[in-house]
Amino acid sequence: TQLLEQSPQFLSIQEGENLTVYCNSSSVFSSLQWYRQEPGEGPVLLVTVVTGGEVKKLKRLTFQFGDARKDSSLHITAAQPGDTGLYLCAGAVGSSNTGKLIFGQGTTLQVKP
Amino acid sequence: EAGVTQSPTHLIKTRGQQATLRCSPISGHTSVYWYQQALGLGLQFLLWYDEGEERNRGNFPPRFSGRQFPNYSSELNVNALELEDSALYLCASSWETQYFGPGTRLLVL
Numbered sequence: 001t002q003l004l005e006q007s008p009q010f011l012s013i014q015e016g017e018n019l020t021v022y023c024n025s026s027s028v029f030s031s032l033q034w035y036r037q038e039p040g041e042g043p044v045l046l047v048t049v050v051t052g053g054e055v056k057k058l059k060r061l062t063f064q065f066g067d068a069r070k071d072s073s074l075h076i077t078a079a080q081p082g083d084t085g086l087y088l089c090a091g092a093v094g095s096s097n098t099g100k101l102i103f104g105q106g107t108t109l110q111v112k113p
Numbered sequence: 114e115a116g117v118t119q120s121p122t123h124l125i126k127t128r129g130q131q132a133t134l135r136c137s138p139i140s141g142h143t144s145v146y147w148y149q150q151a152l153g154l155g156l157q158f159l160l161w162y163d164e165g166e167e168r169n170r171g172n173f174p175p176r177f178s179g180r181q182f183p184n185y186s187s188e189l190n191v192n193a194l195e196l197e198d199s200a201l202y203l204c205a206s207s208w209e210t211q212y213f214g215p216g217t218r219l220l221v222l
Contacts, residue, residue, distance in 0.1 A: 032208075033211070034211060035213075039213050040201070040216070040218065041216065042117075042119075042203050042205075042213035042214050042215045043156075043203070044213070045210060045211075045212060045213075048210050088124045088155075088156070090156075090211075100146065100158050100161055100169055100176045101146070101156075101158065101205075101211055103148075103155055103156040103157075104155070104159070105155045106155055
């Protein structure tokens with residue numbers, strides 16, 4: 001059974017602080033995706049990483065895929081209240097085109113003004 | 114270009130009834146994935162359809178079933194509803210990355 005352990009589960013910080021969310025597994029994934037979900041809505045894709053060691057930046061968000069493609073991290077610099085939401089990592093099993101996704105439990109982030 | 118659409122947005126049923134949820138993928142996408150997001154349990158993979166065929170299913174009982182139509186839209190059917198089936202049901206369409214619809218919130222009373 002493939003599992004993705006995501007930590008921390010909850011994070012409450014002040015505006016301007018930095019934070020890192022981790023996603024770890026004993027399985028190797030062909031790709032890993034990060035999503036952000038608002039209450040009552042579907043997850044919205046933030047980024048997909050496919051190459052071991054890959055680093056992608058999206059404004060104040062930095063995503064990294066581990067060299068062995070078993071772990072990933074999301075770092076947010078100078079968090080803002082608009083970053084509040086549920087962050088989910090998901091690993092693709094099978095081919096990189098159509099593998100099913102295994103989701104982490106999610107990290108609920110609250111950024112207080 | 115329209116994203117993944119789902120209907121209805123909300124559905125209220127009673128125990129023992131049947132529920133039908135619908136999903137239309139992004140144009141050109143042939144794969145549809147269904148997930149259940151129950152409170153406190155995270156997203157659980159339900160079913161994967163591609164080119165009209167069921168390709169894989171998650172660890173759910175047979176009363177969860179579905180189909181994919183020639184236009185690649187999909188239906189999820191849940192028979193003999195139980196209280197614990199209350200959840201947000203999400204559909205995703207994929208080309209190389211899965212894009213999610215807004216979900217159908219099912220409440221079983």
